[in-house]
Amino acid sequence: MAAWWERRHALGRLPYWLLTRAIWLLTPCAGLFILNGALMGWTAAYEVLLGITSPAAADPQWAAWLLSVAGWAAMPALIGGAAGYVISAQIQSHQNRDIDEVVAQLINRSRSSSDEEEDGM
Template identity: 60%
Template sequence: MLTACGALYILNGFLIGWVNAYTVLTGITSPADVSPQWCAWPLSLTGWAAVPAIIGAAAGYVITEQIQAHHARELSDVLDELHRLSEPPGPPPPSGSGQ
């Protein structure tokens, strides 16, 4: 999908100009305002539908990875560690100078 979007952008860059291709892709310029329009309309639709889908998929992947990283420990392990940390400290070590 990224390859198709990139190829469409490159094609439009050569045919309508790089600035126009960017502004059509981002929705700043209507594809009806550039020439030739036959290649600008698919680019505009790609910018409207595919680009948000790609960004959403990437964000979803990153968020899922972060959630999985935080769920890597079992609840019993977490509770055992909390119990261990909440225990009172042991006796102080003996002073060792001996003189």
């Protein structure tokens, strides 16, 4: 287990973030969902988490309110963080291209579009 934990730096950015940062937010949210699922049913817990059902209409309310706050505050933060890492990976993959490669591709596109215009006339 210790050797696996030491190799976590070899992971990609998103898995590394999930294991080192997001786990501290994801674990309590999952615990609240499991608690509410056991107390009031899985469908009701899901609906409270997403805000479909008001926590005031659920029983027990104390657990439903905690789950509702987690659904409104923590879940968007987790989803936004994961989306940010995915988007930054896509941007970085495009930035790593050599400038000569980009220029050559633009020239080829320019030539092919001018050839199509000449053929169309």
